[in-house]
Amino acid sequence: xxxxxxxxxxxxxxxxxxxxxxxxxxxxxxxxxxxxxxxxxxxxxxxxxxxxxxxxxxxxxxxxxxxxxxxxxxxxxxxxxxxxxxxxxxxxxxxxxxxxxxxxxxxxxxxxx
Amino acid sequence: xxxxxxxxxxxxxxxxxxxxxxxxxxxxxxxxxxxxxxxxxxxxxxxxxxxxxxxxxxxxxxxxxxxxxxxxxxxxxxxxxxxxxxxxxxxxxxxxxxxxxxxxxxxxxxxx
Numbered sequence: 001x002x003x004x005x006x007x008x009x010x011x012x013x014x015x016x017x018x019x020x021x022x023x024x025x026x027x028x029x030x031x032x033x034x035x036x037x038x039x040x041x042x043x044x045x046x047x048x049x050x051x052x053x054x055x056x057x058x059x060x061x062x063x064x065x066x067x068x069x070x071x072x073x074x075x076x077x078x079x080x081x082x083x084x085x086x087x088x089x090x091x092x093x094x095x096x097x098x099x100x101x102x103x104x105x106x107x108x109x110x111x112x113x
Numbered sequence: 114x115x116x117x118x119x120x121x122x123x124x125x126x127x128x129x130x131x132x133x134x135x136x137x138x139x140x141x142x143x144x145x146x147x148x149x150x151x152x153x154x155x156x157x158x159x160x161x162x163x164x165x166x167x168x169x170x171x172x173x174x175x176x177x178x179x180x181x182x183x184x185x186x187x188x189x190x191x192x193x194x195x196x197x198x199x200x201x202x203x204x205x206x207x208x209x210x211x212x213x214x215x216x217x218x219x220x221x222x223x224x225x
Binding site: 004033035040041042043045048056091093095099100101102104105106107 | 119143144146148153154155156157158161199201203205212213214215216217218220
């Protein structure tokens with residue numbers, strides 16, 4: 001597809017389980033962001049990948065959260081030992097160089113029960 | 114840490130009215146973007162402003178970047194129900210870390 005693709009679109013998991021969220025950015029985009037959005041709220045920055053540079057992990061809320069980007073393309077956000085407060089929509093965005101327009105996926109709605 | 118404050122947080126007005134929402138920071142930005150997000154979707158870019166004092170118009174929407182590049186406003190004339198959504202400003206710093214930082218958002222509801 002031509003846009004940013006995220007999977008799954010919805011995920012319901014039990015408290016304490018691990019989850020993996022996937023993001024396929026637009027081909028050729030060197031910058032990739034993960035954000036978290038709670039119901040009715042703005043975007044909370046989680047992590048930023050830019051080319052071959054070390055990722056900016058300053059937004060990750062705890063060590064239960066991690067992300068990787070393989071081959072400069074697909075990214076996976078992993079949440080270990082999920083908690084109810086992790087419930088939110090997780091949005092991925094990519095941009096051509098990091099200083100231009102950010103294109104967003106439709107998000108993964110995570111519900112921890 | 115850069116902090117982009119948007120105001121008001123919520124705004125509900127009648128169709129046909131005018132409105133302005135604001136995005137403010139104590140930091141200087143190299144550029145600032147405005148996005149609109151509709152329910153169930155990711156944010157979509159409306160405009161990018163890069164020059165202090167710059168004004169851009171997009172149909173009934175007017176965007177302004179402050180002279181000092183620390184603030185911006187979005188003015189909507191004759192609001193329509195289709196303008197309903199979450200409006201987010203986002204900025205890139207002037208200091209080498211080009212991470213895109215989003216504001217707190219303004220949730221706009223236009224009542225028919």
